[in-house]
Amino acid sequence: MPRVSPEKISYIEAVGRRKTSTARVRLSLSDKPQFVVNEKPFEEYVQEAAYQVVAKESLEKGSPDKSFAVSVLVYGGGPHSQAEAIRQGLARALVKMDPELRPNLKTLGFLTRDSRMRERKKFGLKRARRARQWRKR
Numbered sequence: 001m002p003r004v005s006p007e008k009i010s011y012i013e014a015v016g017r018r019k020t021s022t023a024r025v026r027l028s029l030s031d032k033p034q035f036v037v038n039e040k041p042f043e044e045y046v047q048e049a050a051y052q053v054v055a056k057e058s059l060e061k062g063s064p065d066k067s068f069a070v071s072v073l074v075y076g077g078g079p080h081s082q083a084e085a086i087r088q089g090l091a092r093a094l095v096k097m098d099p100e101l102r103p104n105l106k107t108l109g110f111l112t113r114d115s116r117m118r119e120r121k122k123f124g125l126k127r128a129r130r131a132r133q134w135r136k137r
Helices: 049-062 079-097 098-108
Strands: 013-018 021-031 036-038 068-075
Touching: 013 079, 021 079, 049 079, 049 098, 068 079, 079 098
Parallel strands: 036 068
Antiparallel strands: 013 021, 021 068
């Protein structure tokens, strides 16, 4: 995969997914770091500290020495799922910018798509597999 020079393109876009969450990430080099999720500041949108750590992990462990302007559109799923989708989208964008980061991010598991999804409800059942309670007498 050829290296994309940041001078030629204003930003790099990537998509991260987890369960039913999808995050469209735009990453660009910037003098002053900025992180926006759904047109809100990152700390305002992702309020739980643990989810903030999860979402920013790929930036901090991928290239901590550079400052980026990050814009994310995320939808679907819950807060934890959205945080992991953001993490995967950021990791994919970093790899597009610098392919030498790929082995490091791959061993950390940031490029792996967690495809586990909830099984759909079947007709005649209460949930996906839960049947009505049966009693003999």
